[in-house]
Amino acid sequence: MPLWTLRGLRRGVVTTRYPARPEPSARLLPTPPAFQPDVLTRDLADRLVAVCPSDALARDGDALVFDVGACTACGRCQAEAPEAAASSGEFELAATARAHLIKRIPLGGRPA
Amino acid sequence: MTTVQPSLAGEPGLSELLTGLGRDVARDGRVLTVQVPTAGLEPAVRRIAAHRGARLADVFASDPGEDRTPVTLRLVWGLDGDRGYLITESPVDGERYPSLSEIAPAAFAEECEIYEQFGIRPASGRPLNRVALPPWAGPEWPRLGRAPAEPPEDVHAPHHVGGHAFEFPFGPVRQVAVESLYYGLVTSGEELVDLYLFTWHKHRGVEWRLRGCTPAEALFFVERTEGLGAVGNAWAFAAAVEAALGLEPPPQAMAARAIALELERLYNHAAATAALCQSTGLVIGQAAAEIALERLLRVNAAVFGHRFLFGVVGIGGSRRAPDLAALRRDLPGAYGELRRAADALLTTNSFLDRLEATGVLTEEAARRLALVGPVARATGLAIDTRADHPVPPYGEFPPDVAVQQAGDVLARFRVMLTEAAESVRLIGEIGETGPGAGLAVPADDAAAPPGGTGLGWAESSRGESLAWVALDGAGRITRARLRPAAVRNWRGFDDACRSQNVFTDIPIIEASFWLTVAGTSR
Numbered sequence: 001m002p003l004w005t006l007r008g009l010r011r012g013v014v015t016t017r018y019p020a021r022p023e024p025s026a027r028l029l030p031t032p033p034a035f036q037p038d039v040l041t042r043d044l045a046d047r048l049v050a051v052c053p054s055d056a057l058a059r060d061g062d063a064l065v066f067d068v069g070a071c072t073a074c075g076r077c078q079a080e081a082p083e084a085a086a087s088s089g090e091f092e093l094a095a096t097a098r099a100h101l102i103k104r105i106p107l108g109g110r111p112a
Numbered sequence: 113m114t115t116v117q118p119s120l121a122g123e124p125g126l127s128e129l130l131t132g133l134g135r136d137v138a139r140d141g142r143v144l145t146v147q148v149p150t151a152g153l154e155p156a157v158r159r160i161a162a163h164r165g166a167r168l169a170d171v172f173a174s175d176p177g178e179d180r181t182p183v184t185l186r187l188v189w190g191l192d193g194d195r196g197y198l199i200t201e202s203p204v205d206g207e208r209y210p211s212l213s214e215i216a217p218a219a220f221a222e223e224c225e226i227y228e229q230f231g232i233r234p235a236s237g238r239p240l241n242r243v244a245l246p247p248w249a250g251p252e253w254p255r256l257g258r259a260p261a262e263p264p265e266d267v268h269a270p271h272h273v274g275g276h277a278f279e280f281p282f283g284p285v286r287q288v289a290v291e292s293l294y295y296g297l298v299t300s301g302e303e304l305v306d307l308y309l310f311t312w313h314k315h316r317g318v319e320w321r322l323r324g325c326t327p328a329e330a331l332f333f334v335e336r337t338e339g340l341g342a343v344g345n346a347w348a349f350a351a352a353v354e355a356a357l358g359l360e361p362p363p364q365a366m367a368a369r370a371i372a373l374e375l376e377r378l379y380n381h382a383a384a385t386a387a388l389c390q391s392t393g394l395v396i397g398q399a400a401a402e403i404a405l406e407r408l409l410r411v412n413a414a415v416f417g418h419r420f421l422f423g424v425v426g427i428g429g430s431r432r433a434p435d436l437a438a439l440r441r442d443l444p445g446a447y448g449e450l451r452r453a454a455d456a457l458l459t460t461n462s463f464l465d466r467l468e469a470t471g472v473l474t475e476e477a478a479r480r481l482a483l484v485g486p487v488a489r490a491t492g493l494a495i496d497t498r499a500d501h502p503v504p505p506y507g508e509f510p511p512d513v514a515v516q517q518a519g520d521v522l523a524r525f526r527v528m529l530t531e532a533a534e535s536v537r538l539i540g541e542i543g544e545t546g547p548g549a550g551l552a553v554p555a556d557d558a559a560a561p562p563g564g565t566g567l568g569w570a571e572s573s574r575g576e577s578l579a580w581v582a583l584d585g586a587g588r589i590t591r592a593r594l595r596p597a598a599v600r601n602w603r604g605f606d607d608a609c610r611s612q613n614v615f616t617d618i619p620i621i622e623a624s625f626w627l628t629v630a631g632t633s634r
Contacts, residue, residue: 028410
């Protein structure tokens, strides 16, 4: 067993104090989408709502309501409309209140 | 599907078997389907079960929809040794069918499941267990078919603990983020007398959810049914759809799938190594294995864009092509980390002592329960769908099937380590000399209807994963059967736990099986 202690000491610490440095592997993580308000129309928003498997998206009049807390970063919305949704790269999603995770995105696109 | 004469069905022994079963035989690639009337099911099962190399791989039912009859009972047999699969189809008009588990004990769990979902039960009247639905599930609960006519308490096995034994309940909520699973540990003090599992807390009705989906929609759910088996299960499902639609994915796409499947095997075996260390209290060994695991997950992300390899398999091909440069750059270091941890573990006597002679399964038990994967191979059964039922690229790049004889936790650990090394070899060979360095990704969902049925398979890290689908004329799913390897191997877990083990052996045995509740409670 002492050998294992030595092995552990030799291998060193692989964790770091948060956020000592940006974690390079984070760019490989699936992350929730960032939406382009200028491109979003009612029709497009409805298409995005329809493909979301976890009910993270809803349309409320002229706004797309995005519940980041319900998003599983599956990428379906990005595949459905790459012009309107792209991976945000944002994975630090902690918030002090549940309501802070719900975003209203105005639909700024012109109907085709 | 084309009808064939039994004499055309390949090897002489198989021809003889099919001749005895009847002439209504159809062949679709490596899958033979035989119509067997319910009255002839019992002798047919006896005949097939006695056939050399025949293994009952799955039993499931389907109905024509809207609770109509007859329910069709399907038995899937693996004719191991490169002889394909045999499916028997039997329409069941009444509420009873011949008891299968009295001939092939591996069928018992499915008899229970079919009763819950379709309301038909074996004629033997033997008490059944709960599988997917909780005790309070009434007839209004969603099912694949119609609800049983008899009240469940008249059918399900009563549970009694007698004598000096008592029951130690554990779960379904267990430590940290471990999956929901209820253990009923029956003990007289320290030694385990009996053990039973309830997995219905996690049942999600995935097969029910897949009805009416297009194959591409369904694939999304199939990948997420058992996250640690995303590639294996998705490959089996995609292959079933491809068989139904007559699609043949290009070799480049199959090579991409194989690389992803071997990466999935690697990270699962690393995770099992870490779990074994945790269960034996070797925290530095656990940390070493978890470093290897994390590096392997990052290899997955760098090569395929997802740590758990979601989104690789597509219907008719692959949706992601591997980054071979990242594979060459990152895999040797990540695997080296696992190898170093494993080499150190294999020279640590206090670790090996906990593994040796713990959770023993015999080859006879593995065969009787039709177990698969490393659990079966550790008992001496050399079954591996990559070798027994090869699909490209495994015909060109056959695996060296790792086998041990002892059937204990140590044997399972050794099988996993050997397989990890073999996966690295296969990834290298397929990536470097396989069909095209670029591994082109074909267009997804290229096929148009018509419908049909198909069976697909893949060797996941836990063993054979099977899927069967029926598509209607519009290309939508009318019935999808998912049979991950965990469905098979959980039925061997209680046998392994009862083999003269004590309480503290149970986590070690569970780690060595490395199953998921999600895989069985789908």
